[in-house]
Amino acid sequence: SGGVRGSGEAGGLRFEGVAFRYPDAPANVAPVLARIDLRVRPGETMALVGGTGSGKTTLTALVPRLHELTAGRITLDGEDIAAMPRERLRELVSVAFEEPTLFSASVGENVLMGAEGASAEELGRALDVAQAGFVKSLPHGAGTQVGEQGLSLSGGQRQRLALARAVVGQPRFLVLDDPLSALDVHTEALVEAALRRVLEETTALVVAHRPSTVMLADRVALLSGGRIAAVGTHQELLRTNEEYAWLMSGAGAVAKAGPDSEEGAR
Template sequence: MRRRPTLVRLLHYVKPYWRQFALILALAPVGVAMAVAIPILLGYVVDGPIAEGDAWGVVGVALLILLAGSVDSGVNFLRRWMMSRVTSVIEANIRFDLFDKLQALQMGFHKRWESGQLLSRIMSDLGLLRRFTSFGMLMLIMNTIQIVVVLGVMLVMYWQLGLLVLVAIVPVVVATRVLVGRATRLSRNVQDSTGDIASLAEESLHGVRVIRSFGRMRYVYRRFDEAALRLRDLGVRRMNLASVLWTLLEVFPNALLLLVAGVASYAAAAGVLTLGQVVAFVTLLLSIAWPVGSLGFLLSFAGEAESAATRVAEVFDSEVTIRSGDRRIAEPRGRLELVDVEFRFDDADLPTLRGLNLTVEPGETVALVGGTGSGKSTLVALIPRLLDVTGGRILLDGVDVRELDLAQLRSLIGTAFEDPILFSMSARENLTLGRPDATDEQIAEAVRVARAEFVHDLPWGLETRLGEQGLSLSGGQRQRLALARAILVDPKVLVLDDTLSALDIHTEAEVEEALKSTLVGVTGIVVAHRASTVLLADRVAMLVDGRIAHVGTHSELLATVPEYRELLSADYSIEPNLEEAP
């Protein structure tokens, strides 16, 4: 079964504004009627007042032609004004929903898609859809109606000549359909290449420091140059195809005009048509010269809009696998329990985590340690449901996190990641991202615990606008702000994904000392690579190849697990204990 065009699938955004669209479409026949009336009036004035020498009759018909032209212009203005307003609102509504869908889609989706491709969909593709719905779609409808009506009038006036015009149009319609199909496929390639370039540009601009430090400017330039040349070549191919189409539809009316003028003149000489009917016939043909000539552009435009709609629909059609539950915890305590937890990425053959069992009591802190790739960051992402388990359960206060209201779940869990993400907004806005109603005293306390007092020394203090991704700050400063943001949420469960890794030894010691008081009464999950961070925890869980291989206190694991000693042996802080360990 043939799938309906994607543009049709997006028509539900039009439904709330059906009255405006109905009025716009109701005005379309008025414009067409005026366009057809003018040639008929010209034919009448030639056979009537002019032939009879009636000057006042000529003036009267001229005034009617002027009135028809004025009505046509007024209708066009009103139609365009209404359409531009409505389609701008529709574009905004689609953009809101598309952004909301992108926010709801799981991390696996964002892992597979390049950000440039998503940006091109939410910006350039939606802009193209707005321009088509506000101009192209309406003109396509109007021009089609006008061509059909004019052909009908021609058939009524002199069916032999009208039939000749109709037969001449058929091969042009067939050629147009073939060319538009090719142009649509090229348009999709152009739009995909535009997304690729956006991704390359974004990566290059965000990684400019790394690129320069390795002296790879020429390499990056060549990659961008190759993508830009590919886009240029695709654009040239599309324009060449469009040029053939436009030329065909521009030449056709002129050739048809010569044919009609010749046949009409012969019919007039034979007495079959009057001079006024010839004028009306030729003028009618001229009135569809622009509609026919513009079909190439409009149909090509429609093909591009269909490609854009398909690209947007690809995001809307992506399945949201992480959905909010409806249960809420009346009195959250923060008891966390992993029951046979397993997780496997969609594109992986083997699970990253398997058979994880661990219970963390309220107020207890557990450190997660393990080698690179052991699954520590994946595990902590499962707790606030940034990812969902593919096996087993994670319980918070005895309730499966998948059954909990997602907003409440994430309000109970404060997370600071190894790679701190800051936004192009003020330091205060970054800090209060998870708790917009935080007081100045609460902000000050979170800043103190995270040892992020440097924010007060910024040019405008907390109101200082940070650069994109906080690049105006050092790595350690960004991590301290991210830590303060997690602490400010006042969570029941605090997850620190190697948050202290970018801090110097002295700052780390200060932060850890302050965290000891903060972690009292809070369930803590700390991903640690340093023994000094491990000492924050009451117990340590060691991950090996996606399994929790050992659980115990820091001292117990040092004494009984050689792999644990080896894992932390590079850290100076455990050297004294190594001599005591067997």
């Protein structure tokens, strides 16, 4: 893939013996993540699939250090994230979560947050990838104030702006937590087509609940009971893993119709 660096053995995004428990969790409660060993190769897109409460959101939040590990380590191109200044970490890793946060600022300022020096052209490109054409029809376009003090947007609109924010700086690493859950099927298909081109230029971990999102990935990791239970292509896991086949079937998808309550609560 084009601009991807760090292609040696240490390259990419690695989880090595990663464990996590919430600091306030009782000692007798099992950790949210028990022992995660996973490698996303340089330039690869890895989908992360698991049932509600399996720890997917927690695992993705560890990469930008929204939570600190209990044990183990995470490396980006061989560099331990715990040893990095947060500013550098946030430059390397871009994230978009299922429940996006918009700040009291203009649309443009929200999207360009963390991508200082990005041009109007790059802003436009990011909005295009996220299929956020609705911005043009806002009262002041990209200058429209949104967030708590400004115009309130729909869930799908907020999600598209958060996705635009994640892709604007052509980040080296991209972490997406079910970033398309609030979109209608038509918009989702358009975003996926545009996102596919972005993913070719980066190393990405994408939490997925639907086969359509999984199809963006080169490989899939199944998270079950706080551990990585299987890694393979979508087709391999469909054939060899009952839990994965169930999650990807209608039954698994219906179980994930509402917000990811157990994980979202944290």
